Amino acid sequence: MSTDTNVAVETQFCTFHLTNLMFGIEVERVQEVIRAQPMTGVPLANPVVEGLINLRGQIVTALDLRRRLELPARPEDLEPTNIVVRTSVGQLSLLVDRIGDVVDVDQATFEGPPETLEGVARELITGAYKLDGALLLVLDTEAAVRLPGVV
Amino acid sequence: MSGIDEIVGEFLIESYENLDRYDADLLALEQDPTDAEVLSSVFRTIHTIKGTSGFFGFDQLEKLAHVGENLLGRLREGELPLTEEIASALLDTGDTLRRMLGVIEETGEEGDLDVSELAERLTRLYEGEAPPADAVAADEPVEVADEPVTAEHEAAEVADEPPAFDAEGNPIGRIGDLLSERGKASPEDIAAALEAQQSGDARRFGEILVNKGAADPEDVEAYVEEQARSSGRSVSDSSIRVDVGLLDELMNLVGELVLARNQIVQLVNDEQDSRYAGASQRLNLITTELQEGVMKTRMQPIGNVWNKLPRVVRDLSLAVGKRVDLEMVGQETELDKTIIEAIKDPLTHLVRNAVDHGIEAPEVREAAGKPAVGQLTLRAYHEGGQVNIELSDDGKGIDADAVRDKAIKQGVITAEQAARMVEREVLTLIFSAGVSTAAQVTNVSGRGVGMDVVRTNIERIGGSIDIATEIGQGTTIKVKIPLTLAIVPALIVSTAGDRYAIPQLSLIELVRLEGEQARTGIERVHGSPVYRLRGRLLPIVDLSRELERRGEHDEEREVVNIVVLHADGQQFGLIVDDIHDTEEIVVKPLGSHLKDAALFAGATIMGDGRVALILDVMGIAERARVVSETRERADSTEQFAASDITVTERKTLLLVEVGDDRRAAIDLTEVERLEEFDVSAVEWGSGREVVQYRDAILPLMRLADALGVGGGYLEEGSMDVVVHTIDGHSVGLVVGKILDIVEQEIRIDHLDDRPEVLGSVVVQGRVTDVLDTHALVGAGGQDSFGSYAGV
Structure with missing residues (x-):
């Protein structure tokens, strides 16, 4: 993630929503987006681990981003969407409320994490792009999938 | 090329x-x-x-x-x-x-x-x-x-x-x-x-x-x-060389095919059209055969690993001045290539260890009346879907006390822990890092992998390692490993709404308790649930409790399903909600976020496409402290007081409290069942106290009265009763409290003039009478108890 504002590079982000916030992940990290999948819970695992899904024969661990970002729990009737991402620890699915568009952003509109963010979210957000009428919060994917207490 | x-x-x-x-x-x-x-x-x-x-x-x-x-x-x-x-x-x-x-x-x-x-x-x-x-x-x-x-x-x-x-x-x-x-x-x-x-x-x-x-x-x-x-044309025309990578790929594909097959078979079960059923039946058969065929191509005789060992033994015995004869039995025993690879180093290490530490120098052997040439035997054989490899030497054996001392010195365990361990547990300490009994470190013992790595490597492929030794006679190390890793037969169970796979390797039997049995079959000893399986007390672990998923779990079950498992030489029963079929499952590793989930050995995809976790039986046993159970019991094994000794016997005793803070012990083999009755349930019949029990009348005997110690009558609440059966007649011994079960050596001194007491032992620091139940019941008038039979 470059914060070099001198070069006006266009970067593409895959956007998604959690509560009333809009986030973005670099497009090249995203392998695919799939609707809610049957989930197998893993007892005694880190609470952020929502469970395991079957991705065409591969077993992929799904992390609940709401819980990771310490946001309020997702309402029962809201089926989460899986964003399957490639990370340094392999394929993972990130559960989000709703998937958004892929947007092009201008580096010039980038700023540090907004003051309104608190706690753990602040550590996992590298900054924000000021879009028209909304802030796009950039998720530090690698940091987000590194769970406290899990090597 | x-x-x-x-x-x-x-x-x-x-x-x-x-x-x-x-x-x-x-x-x-x-x-x-x-x-x-x-x-x-x-x-x-x-x-x-x-x-x-x-x-x-x-x-x-x-x-x-x-x-x-x-x-x-x-x-x-x-x-x-x-x-x-x-x-x-x-x-x-x-x-x-x-x-x-x-x-x-x-x-x-x-x-x-x-x-x-x-x-x-x-x-x-x-x-x-x-x-x-x-x-x-x-x-x-x-x-x-x-x-x-x-x-x-x-x-x-x-x-x-x-x-x-x-x-x-x-x-x-x-x-x-x-x-x-x-x-x-x-x-x-x-x-x-x-x-x-x-x-x-x-x-x-x-x-x-x-x-x-x-x-x-x-x-x-x-x-x-x-x-x-x-x-260069010596390879028989009937065989070709195939790249192992290709076989691995084939194996993966077959794994996927097995999953797809499972899915299809499940779907067809819901389908009425018989044409589908026929086709899926064929698919099922072909897949099974293909799987077996591909697995066979990966099988190699264990001799492929062993053939390096004679050289290892020769060179090492020369280097350390020993004479060792290596015998190998069962070289043709076949194993999956990946497993062969995985056991190569551990096995070599065990053999080196046996030569270096197990077998003595020729002069020492001769002085001990043994042949100068030490015998090392390596044996492999199939047993119940797994392969056993035994390495026995006729060397000096392992001194458990020395291991204990060393482990304490190295800080692996504390002196208190050591005092509580039984010999078998002490011996397994040699698989801990930093514990070596070699009096002097040779260039051999410092090399290669340590015994801890040996165990880790063997357990990583789902195997186990056990050790038996006799000082002066030798040591036998038994390694059990699965035939193959990729596809294993497993029992599918469910608990709290989730399915789990239990590798068949750990499975011993299934027990189903219904009706009355479901309510009373699981007894409690010292707060721990046990089930009496053919006279032996089987520690019981409730899966939903261990997984902290209490959903539908309830004390009052209609049916109790117990899966009897073994881990680390211990047996235990795992209570699950439901037992389903046995299935061939394809083992898939868990992601890095779940690496330290000790209760799960991996995951697999079931017929319906959903993921199920594979239980790590060893991990569950450890978490539920089944494995450490013996430790606590050993804790109470102490010296005993009697000095006039006639007979020594090792017995499992039920410890009870009698009357005002006195203790007594009953041989567990004489105990039919442990019950709890409400005081109000006691009725009076034929001049005795009785309770209605299992559609019959159970006569009661107050142990405190029988032993003449008095006290122990309760006005209300419940009382603990030990049910003893003799010649088909049951008697309920009313005790103050059931305390514990201990294993203890008892030396029976018949010097005690009380016929109902076999002798006295010190258990957990207290003098305890061991009761002769037969004599007790006889003294209470067995005939009168007998008259209730068949009521």
Whole structure:
């Protein structure tokens, strides 16, 4: 993630929503987006681990981003969407409320994490792009999938 | 790959295989130096390598093989005895040849490995000289390609030797024969060339012929090539070599196919059309057969790993001045290649350990009245879908006390922990890092993997390791490993709405309790649930509780399903909500976020496409403290007071409280059942206290009264009753409280004048009477109890 504002590079982000916030992940990290999948819970695992899904024969661990970002729990009737991402620890699915568009952003509109963010979210957000009428919060994917207490 | 590369590749593979046999043959020869057949085989191996490498122009390889062959030639002629020194030199030759082949394999070139020192050693031995007083100076390379080497050359060799053999024992066509057979040279010329060679002509056989004009150089060249080729054609036509990577890929694909098959079969079950059923049935069968077939291609005899061991034992026993005879039984036992790879190092380490630490020096053995040569036996056999490998030595055994002391000293366990451990547990400490009983650390014990790594490696492939030892008699280490890793049969169970797979390897049996049994079958001893399985108390673990998923879990179950499992030599029962089928599952690893989830060994995809977790039986046993249970019991095993000893017996005792804070113990084999009755349930019949119990009337006996200690009558609440059955009649012994179950050695002294007391022991620091239940009930008037039978 470059914060070099001198070069006006266009970067593409895959956007998604959690509560009333809009986030973005670099497009090249995203392998695919799939609707809610049957989930197998893993007892005694880190609470952020929502469970395991079957991705065409591969077993992929799904992390609940709401819980990771310490946001309020997702309402029962809201089926989460899986964003399957490639990370340094392999394929993972990130559960989000709703998937958004892929947007092009201008580096010039980038700023540090907004003051309104608190706690753990602040550590996992590298900054924000000021879009028209909304802030796009950039998720530090690698940091987000590194769970406290899990090597 | 060009044609010549292919031939070189084949040469390499052949040579590796031959060298493996070469090692084995040499070791066999050391045992029996008179075996001419084995000696010929050794000779042929080197001879073939020499011949073929000469053909390819690998000069160094050829030279080394040549001096080795010279030495072997003298052995074969009986001119030299096979000494230890010669055997070592020949074994080193094999190693060096392997290294040189390795370089060729990697680079395609021969490389510049320096073989002069070894060649000199071989030559010296060949000449029958004693080694020079000072060590061989490395800076004094002996010209290997000197006289004895060039004196005879490949073609000559082949011509004047009895027919050479290839790896399969087929004679290799001799150049002379080939030429004469095809009319390219006259028999006379060939005989003359042979004679010239035998009388000291140093030229190649073919060279002599060509120089004489008796044969066309092109013909000779072509036949030399044909000859070299024929030596590489030993692989039976019925087999082909397949890249392991390809087999791995096939295995993965079959794994996926098995999953898809499971899914289809499940879908078809919901389908009415019988055509689908027929097709899916066939798919099912074919998949199973394909799976078995592919798995078979990956199976290898365990001997492939073992064949390195005789050499390891030989070298090591020489190095540490011991004499060890290694016997191997069951080499043909087959295992999946990945497992073979995985157990290679642990097994080697165990063998080294046995030689280094287990077997004593010859003089020590003789002093102990044992044969000077130590016996090491390696045994492999199939048993219930797994492979057992046993390594036993007749060495000094392992001193559990020494292990204990060492473990305490190394801080692996505390003295308190140590005091609580039984011997078997102490022995397993040798698999902990930092615990070694070797009085002195040799260069052997410091090398390679430690025993902790041995255990880790074996457990990682789903195996287990157990140790039994007797001081002065020897040690047996038993390793159990699964046949294959990728696809394993597993029992599918469900609990709290989720399915779990339990590898069949850990499964012993299934127990189902219904109705009355479901409510009373699980008893509690000291707060821990147990089930009485054929007279033995089986610790019970509730899966939903261990997983902290209490969903539908309820104390009052209609049906209790117990899966009896074993882990680390301990049995325990796992309560699950439902037991489903046995299925072949494809084991998939868990992601890095779940690596430390000790309760799960992986995950798999079920027929409906959903993921199910595979339970790690060992992990569950540890979490539920089933494995440590013996520790707490051992805690209470202490010395006892009685000094007038008549009989010593080891018994499991039920500890109860009687009357006002007195304790008594009842032999657990005399205990039918432990019950709890409400005081209000006690009725009066035939002049005795009774309760209604299991559709019958159970007479009660107040233990406090019987022992004359008084007290213990409660106005309300519940009372603990030990049900004792004799000759089909049950009696309920009312005790103050059920305390614990302990295992204890009791020495029965009949000095006690009370007939109902067998003797006294000290349990958990308190003097406890061991009751003779038969005498007790008899004293209470057994006949009167008996009258209730059948009511």
